[in-house]
Amino acid sequence: MTHLRLTATVTATAPALRHIVSNPPVFRSSPAVFLCAHRCLSTSAPRHRREVDIRRMRERGWGTAYKQRKSELEPSSPLPPLSPPPPPPPPPKDGETDSSSTIPTSYLPPPSNDPNQRAVPAVAPSASSLYHATHIFSSRPPKFLYSAGRFLELPRNPHTPEVCLIGRSNVGKSTLINALAGLSGSAARSSHGLQARRANSAITSRKAGCTVTLNGYGFGEPPAAIGGLKREQKQEQGEEEQQEEEEIEKEEKEREGAGGKAKTTQSGKSRADRRQEAKEARLRDPPRAHALVMVDMPGYGLGSEVAWGKEIQKYLERRVMLKGAVVLIDSVAGIKDLDRAVFKSLRAAGLKTAVVLTKVDKLIEGKDRERAQGRIQEVCLSIWNELRRIERHSETWTEGGENGWENEIFVTGAGDPKNGGLGIEEARWAICKMAGLVEDTREAVVPGLEANPAGAAPPKIVSFDDIVWAPAKPVEEKTVVQQEPEKITTFEGLRRATTPKQSGVRQKRLKATF
Numbered sequence: 292m293t294h295l296r297l298t299a300t301v302t303a304t305a306p307a308l309r310h311i312v313s314n315p316p317v318f319r320s321s322p323a324v325f326l327c328a329h330r331c332l333s334t335s336a337p338r339h340r341r342e343v344d345i346r347r348m349r350e351r352g353w354g355t356a357y358k359q360r361k362s363e364l365e366p367s368s369p370l371p372p373l374s375p376p377p378p379p380p381p382p383p384k385d386g387e388t389d390s391s392s393t394i395p396t397s398y399l400p401p402p403s404n405d406p407n408q409r410a411v412p413a414v415a416p417s418a419s420s421l422y423h424a425t426h427i428f429s430s431r432p433p434k435f436l437y438s439a440g441r442f443l444e445l446p447r448n449p450h451t452p453e454v455c456l457i458g459r460s461n462v463g464k465s466t467l468i469n470a471l472a473g474l475s476g477s478a479a480r481s482s483h484g485l486q487a488r489r490a491n492s493a494i495t496s497r498k499a500g501c502t503v504t505l506n507g508y509g510f511g512e513p514p515a516a517i518g519g520l521k522r523e524q525k526q527e528q529g530e531e532e533q534q535e536e537e538e539i540e541k542e543e544k545e546r547e548g549a550g551g552k553a554k555t556t557q558s559g560k561s562r563a564d565r566r567q568e569a570k571e572a573r574l575r576d577p578p579r580a581h582a583l584v585m586v587d588m589p590g591y592g593l594g595s596e597v598a599w600g601k602e603i604q605k606y607l608e609r610r611v612m613l614k615g616a617v618v619l620i621d622s623v624a625g626i627k628d629l630d631r632a633v634f635k636s637l638r639a640a641g642l643k644t645a646v647v648l649t650k651v652d653k654l655i656e657g658k659d660r661e662r663a664q665g666r667i668q669e670v671c672l673s674i675w676n677e678l679r680r681i682e683r684h685s686e687t688w689t690e691g692g693e694n695g696w697e698n699e700i701f702v703t704g705a706g707d708p709k710n711g712g713l714g715i716e717e718a719r720w721a722i723c724k725m726a727g728l729v730e731d732t733r734e735a736v737v738p739g740l741e742a743n744p745a746g747a748a749p750p751k752i753v754s755f756d757d758i759v760w761a762p763a764k765p766v767e768e769k770t771v772v773q774q775e776p777e778k779i780t781t782f783e784g785l786r787r788a789t790t791p792k793q794s795g796v797r798q799k800r801l802k803a804t805f
């Protein structure tokens with residue numbers, strides 16, 4: 292009786308549940324609802340658990356929240372369309388200030404001639420590419436694929452791009468995986484035990500050394516051309532293969548009957564043998580089921596083991612579909628010796644590398660925006676300095692190189708209980724870009740130079756014949772008189788003034804043509 296009632300409840304609510312699960316950003320404000328919906332849909336969850344979940348969701352008024360959202364979004368489709376991108380979140384009301392929203396989520400190195408040498412906030416990716424990346428991560432719940440203690444225990448992956456998260460123990464790798472999957476701050480960080488495994492989430496812990504194996508998680512739908520073939524297409528493909536095999540068998544029988552030998556290749560195998568091998572390989576490797584595989588690694592440092600390091604090294608060097616590594620650095624602790632060693636390993640493996648700062652919410656908490664940003668910029672600068680130093684010993688692992696390191700550093704607060712989700716959309720985008728799933732369509736902008744200053748009229752385009760040429764100006768000689776040196780009041784200022792560049796007592800005559 293209970294079973295029947297439960298089945299009926301789940302069936303009746305399934306479209307709504309699926310809608311909630313496929314729209315995590317929309318339901319981010321109600322993480323409990325999202326988690327419960329996620330668990331209810333998971334067939335592996337025990338019956339009593341699902342019933343409790345549904346009851347809890349009702350208590351939390353999920354029905355009202357769902358109905359409101361449903362009327363705002365497209366009612367018939369379980370997934371929102373890919374374009375146009377969703378509207379940006381509404382601006383905060385007067386008096387309601389959210390410090391995290393004002394912190395830029397990615398930084399670029401300063402130009403070499405910048406005297407301040409401060410990290411420069413990067414231009415945000417386009418709304419549609421951000422949306423595309425979010426769609427890959429949250430169009431359906433993640434799937435826990437494997438847990439391998441050794442490199443040789445890893446299942447084969449001949450087709451799906453893989454990106455791994457690597458960092459010191461307790462830096463927040465597993466929490467970031469959960470946040471990428473759409474869990475809000477507190478749900479992402481308090482994902483423990485069997486319950487987390489059942490919900491296909493990564494297990495997190497306050498204790499260092501929680502993750503001890505390489506754990507793979509599948510995200511998103513596979514592209515239709517590779518893994519997501521429709522049933523008719525698959526049937527057609529199967530029929531063609533069968534026909535071909537039959538023809539080969541027939542040919543060989545005829546040859547054998549005529550006293551000839553079966554046609555063999557240089558390796559001594561007949562075409563039929565090779566075809567058989569290929570068929571077996573196809574059966575061994577299931578078709579592509581995801582757009583992307585994320586691998587959560589055991590952390591290095593506190594609570595780690597030497598053997599893990601060896602297996603990770605093998606993984607970085609030999610995994611065929613590994614498209615890149617995301618190195619996580621704790622924004623409070625900054626870069627450490629072990630991180631430097633890992634950058635060197637990535638250089639040796641010739642692997643594309645990106646850096647993500649974690650736990651930025653801790654920096655923001657209780658500090659004003661300027662101070663928090665100053666600290667973030669400091670950490671970014673120390674990371675770039677380190678990367679540039681390590682890069683000197685390689686010709687290929689270079690700044691911005693195809694198999695080098697990304698100079699854009701992303702900042703996140705994946706486990707922030709208050710403002711969970713800080714920088715997560717951008718981190719998703721960076722990972723998808725690494726895996727070749729989205730493109731960077733941003734134009735390179737020189738910091739400090741706006742492409743089109745606000746209020747300026749766009750330039751008028753005229754034909755070549757209509758161009759009115761200005762009369763040539765006579766070349767004039769200009770005397771540039773340098774300003775009087777400023778008054779030195781500090782010891783630091785005195786030291787600077789003694790350098791030949793800034794002494795500034797001589798007048799220079801410069802000949803300039805305009």
Ligand SMILES: Nc1nc2c(ncn2[C@@H]2O[C@H](COP(=O)(O)OP(=O)(O)OP(=O)(O)O)[C@@H](O)[C@H]2O)c(=O)[nH]1
Nearest residue numbers: 461462463464465466480496500501502590705706
């Ligand atoms: N405040 C805050 N805490 C975080 C954040 N990310 C992770 N944490 C906390 O940091 C601790 C470690 O997080 P994990 O995700 O388990 O770290 P890990 O890197 O997977 O650790 P290992 O598996 O031991 O290597 C947990 O207590 C999290 O709650 C964050 O963005 N903000």
Ligand SMILES: [Mg+2]
Nearest residue numbers: 464465501502
């Ligand atoms: Mg972990």
